[in-house]
Amino acid sequence: MAAQSSALVFKVHRREPELVRPAKPTPYEVKLLSDIDDQEGLRFHIPVVQFYKHVPSMRGKDPVAVIRRALSETLVPYYPFAGRLREGPNRKLMVECTGEGVLFVEADADVRLTEFGDQLQPPFPCMKELLFDVPGSNAVLHSPLLLIQVTRLKCGSFIFALRLSHCMSDAPGLVQFMSAIGEIARGSHAPSIPPVWERHFLSARSPPRVTHTHREYGQQATIDDNKTMTTMPHNFDSMAQISFFFGCSQLSALRRHAPPHLRQSYSRFEILASCLWKCRTVALRPDPEETMRMICLVSMRGKFSYPPLPIGYYGNTFAFAVAEAPAGELCRNPLGYALDLVRKAKGEVTEEYMKSVADLMALTGRPDFLKTRWTYLVSDVTRAGFETVDFGWGSPVYAGPAEPDVGPVPGLANFCIPCKNKKGEDGIVLAISLPTQAMERFVKELESMLKSPPNETKTFTHVMSAL
Known part of the structure; x- marks a missing residue:
């Protein structure tokens, strides 16, 4: 299960x-940029990595040269990526389309793909070597918006690694851009899906009006125009990182903990997010009265009715849905308790909710989402399409986020990533980061849920004595 x-x-x-x-x-x-793009919580660079096997039919073709040329041609329709971010009044971000270009690194490694192991999953060894942090390149403002490194391996395989300024795109938007590079690398003259900017679709209304309570930003009631959100520092100690694979058998075992009449109605993501939230709470040993928060990223692609988002839009299109519960309630109740809270939180994200978020950003100086010791965020990229990006060497053997955590705060957030295990079974991998002792308790609690049948009569005293 874990590695x-x-x-x-x-x-x-x-x-x-x-x-x-x-x-x-x-x-x-x-x-x-839109008022969804430029919020504080997206002002960082996010790394992605793709591993590609050697293909005999591509012998004599250099992946570095092929991708460099295709990238240059793709930047013609996607020319904002070749610009630089600037900041205006009220912290408003914009792209100055200067045509300066994106950073590109050519590299060779004295290692074979097989040496990375039978099961490719984050955290990857020597990731800093596979995606070189070019000095001065990782600032939000006045820096390249993309950094790409293509590393040839001894066996003829190669690794494509990329770092993106998250303000520019979400995961599906980035995949759209990467797929365009792949199409041109394979001989197309233009992307099959033309890029669409149109960030005004997700910009604040005039006048802005906040119509929902946004607990993800620390909001307890509808705010007035002058209130500014604040966050608490994240103060975890030294961290341990372990990857967990959830295939059909593991997901079925967790699903048995859901109410019988609803078991098949929950998505894989809802099952996993709720399970991780519960196990993580047990592992961290909070005070029973402490409020625990689970934040889920909910994409609104294809869900806007008027006006609909145009096909080809590559900006950020998600909201942070938040579920809250007292630690004691989360620990002592069966998994169905957390499942109901997660599903309800996701259901609150509507078209009007997204417009309310954009208005909140404009009114409050673009705050960060709430970051406390008891906040946990899970992002599902299983449907983003990273595994479909083909530069001419076929599908990657691993594709997606390069690091276990989302964003700059260790342990705060995780990705659900599509992956195969050593047996070739499809599933989802999550690379969890927790303080060392908490990780030991997390593993124990998760293994108990995977091995034991649901126990609806577990008492509060028993649960808290295990914390």
Whole structure:
């Protein structure tokens, strides 16, 4: 079920980073981001990695050269990626489309793909070597919006790693861009889905009006126009990281803990998120009266009615749905308690809710989502499509987030990533980060849920004595 990070060590030889510019002249203009894009919680760079096997039919073709050329051509229609972020009044972000280009690193590693192990999953060894942090490149403002490194391996395989300024795109938007590179790398003259900017679709209304309570930003009641959100520091100690694989058997075991008449109605994500929230709470040993928060990312792609988001839109289109419960209630109740809270939170995210978020951002200076010791966020990228990106070498053997955590705060958030285990079974992998002693308790609690039948009569005293 769980796997520790590999101790694999290898050397990487890199050429000097270069700027890849659009293959043709592009418009110089300033484009505003949406009020969903430029919130504080997205002002960081997010890493992605794709592992590709050697393909005999591609012998003689250099993945570095193929991808570099395709990237340059793709930046013509996607020219905002070649620009730089600027900040205006009220912390409003915009892209100055300068055509300066994106950072590109060519590299070679003295390692074979098989040496990464039978099961590719984060955390990956030597990730800093596979995605070089070019000095001065990771700022939000005035820095390249993309950093791409292509690393050839000894066996003819290669690794494509990318770092994106999250303000520009969510996971499906990034996949759309990467797929466009792949299409051009395979011989197309233009992307099959033309990119659409149109960030005004998710910008604040005039005048802005907050119509929902947004607990994800620490809001307890509808705010007035002058109130500013605050967050608490995250103060976890030294962290342990372990990857957990959930295949059909593991998901079925967890589903048995749901109410019998609703078991098949819950999605895989709802089952996993609720289970992780419960196990994590047990592991962290909070005071029983402490409020625990689960934040789920809910995508609104395809859910806007008027006006609908156009096909090809590659901005951020999700909201942070939050479920709350006292720690004691979360621990002592069966899994159905957490499941109901998670499903209700997701259901609150509607078209009007998204518009209310955009208005909240404009009114309050674009606050961060609530980050406390008792907040946990889970992002589902199983349907984003990373595994479909083909540069000519077929589908990747691993595709998706490169790091266990979402964002800059250790242990706060995790990805649900599609993956295969050593037996070739499809499933979901999560790389959990927790303080070392809490991780031991987390593993014990999760294994108990996977092995034991649901016990509806577990008492509060028994649960809290185990904390």
